[in-house]
Amino acid sequence: MAQKVRGVVALEKGGPVSVENIVIPDPGPGEAVVRVQACGVCHTDLHYREGGINDEFPFLLGHEAAGVVESVGDGVTEVAPGDYVILNWRAVCGQCRACRKGKPQYCFDTHNATQKMTLTSGRELTPALGIGAFAEKTLVAAGQCTKVDRRARPQVAGLLGCGVMAxxxxxxxxxxxxxxxxxxxxxxxxxxxxxxxxxxxxxxxxxxxxxxxxxxxxxxxxxxxxxxxxxxxxxxxxxxxxxxxxxxxxxxxxxxxxxxxxxxxxxxxxxxxxxxxxxxxxxxxxxxxxxxxxxxxxxxxxxxxWYGDCLPSRDFPALIDLYLQGRLPLDKFITEEIPLDDVEGAFDRMQRGGVLRSVVVL
Missing domain, CATH: 3.40.50.720 (NAD(P)-binding Rossmann-like Domain)
Structure with missing residues (x-):
């Protein structure tokens, strides 16, 4: 059954973001619903709000996230409910010419969830980088979920989803x-x-x-x-x-x-x-x-x-291991932890400088 959760949405170009009720469908084939625990505020999200990426408003913002898989659709073998994961925006296809050459980090046919999340009015949302994780839950392609050691706090783990990995x-x-x-x-x-x-x-x-x-x-x-x-x-x-x-x-x-x-x-x-x-x-x-x-x-x-030429299934777990060994200071990237309704404030602080990363904690 579809669920209603809260999420941060950019309704129009250049306007302030707002927390809206959004509808998350049950996962279809190859999809997963993830309960988001933390999500970093990246400059790319601000680009979306300003219309610097494209004009497919409204946007469900947020993409540097970690959380727990809640449910999966048919045919999903990569992850299972209960898995602790970092979300990525490049689910590799395994079939394109790059993948067939053994270079999946350059996959030319990465994909996202097929179904759309919506506002309660039924208006379709465009998730930032195919993720949309400034939300209590989000729908993604199962290949966008990478299992990692759950000893790493989600505030830290999620940062590997974009900027730090890049x-x-x-x-x-x-x-x-x-x-x-x-x-x-x-x-x-x-x-x-x-x-x-x-x-x-x-x-x-x-x-x-x-x-x-x-x-x-x-x-x-x-x-x-x-x-x-x-x-x-x-x-x-x-x-x-x-x-x-x-x-x-x-x-x-x-x-x-x-x-x-x-x-x-x-x-x-x-x-x-x-x-x-x-x-x-x-x-x-x-x-x-x-x-x-x-x-x-x-x-x-x-x-x-592009994305640090990373392969999430290879790089995310390895970097989390280095963090847990004390060799990668991911905690130093976090300037502040904020609630979901302070994303607009985080954008303002980002533009004024002095903030390395604000992290939304859900």
């Missing part, structure tokens, strides 16, 4: 940071700090953090930055070269995603070095013009990192 994966999976490497990270918000933590896990010896906010640079040190650069006062490219013996970094991660920072990343890498773009550009942005000879003469690689 940053760690940008360093470990996409950038392939190795022992002894030098790394620079431009932009020290949640994703950038996660990239710093990932580089530290991978064994980087020099990790240079770049930002324009001294508060963020202080936080970057907590995640493992060995040097920090205030880009308001210092040329980031010159500083990164100075901290890497004059050569530039082996891996430079752009966690901002604007032409200026991408150009800085390109010029701050060593010969044969790698640039990783994980900050999300807006549709109107274009790559900066650079002499083609600069591309040729530097060698190396220019990569984009």
């Amino acid at each position: 940053g760690i994966g940008a360093a470990v999976n996409t950038g392939e940071v190795g022992r002894g490497d030098t790394v620079a990270v431009i932009g020290c918000g949640g994703v950038g700090d996660a990239a710093i933590a990932g580089a530290r896990l991978a064994g980087a010896t020099t990790i240079v953090a770049v930002d324009r906010d001294p508060r963020k640079l202080d936080k970057a040190r907590e995640f493992g930055a060995t040097q920090v650069v205030d880009a308001r006062d210092i040329d980031p490219v010159e500083a990164i070269r100075r901290y890497t013996g004059g050569f530039g970094a082996d891996v430079v991660i752009d966690a901002v995603g604007i032409p200026e920072t991408w150009k800085q990343a390109f010029r701050a890498r060593d010969l044969g070095g790698t640039v990783v773009l994980v900050g999300v550009p807006t549709p109107d942005m274009e790559a900066p013009k650079l002499p083609l000879l600069e591309y040729f003469s530097h060698g190396g690689a220019l990569k984009s990192s």
Whole structure:
């Protein structure tokens, strides 16, 4: 039988979000209903509210979530009721050309639940990133549920569902940071700090953090930055070269995603070095013009990192294990824990700066 629960909805472009009663259908084939325990407030949710993703309003917001599977539909074998899971927005298909090549992290046909959640009026909701987890319960494809060790608090576990995974994966999976490497990270918000933590896990010896906010640079040190650069006062490219013996970094991660920072990343890498773009550009942005000879003469690689090139079934449990071993400081990402009706306030605090992650606790 369908259930009515509370959820945070963006009804119109640019308007404040509101807590609404929503209808969750029983799970159909390949689907699961998850009782949400905690969900991080990500900048992507704000993009949805502002119409920066698409115009398929109303949106059921929230996607960085952990919770417990309540029920599953026919044919579901990945999870069972009672399983403790992190939700992901890339349920792999297992059949596309990437999956058949043994690279499911690049699946070209990821999917979400088939049925729609609705307002009580019957108006269909678009769940953020196919999840919609600012709600007491949500309906997802079963493949969007990844079982993890339940000893990890949901406030912490859910963060791997998006931003933290994107940053760690940008360093470990996409950038392939190795022992002894030098790394620079431009932009020290949640994703950038996660990239710093990932580089530290991978064994980087020099990790240079770049930002324009001294508060963020202080936080970057907590995640493992060995040097920090205030880009308001210092040329980031010159500083990164100075901290890497004059050569530039082996891996430079752009966690901002604007032409200026991408150009800085390109010029701050060593010969044969790698640039990783994980900050999300807006549709109107274009790559900066650079002499083609600069591309040729530097060698190396220019990569984009989508969701940290992660495979949730592989990466989520492993990162939770590292957290439980005390090797991955996920707790440091949480600035505040808030109730469901404070999401609009969290957006405001996010825009004013100083908040790394607000987490809704249900």
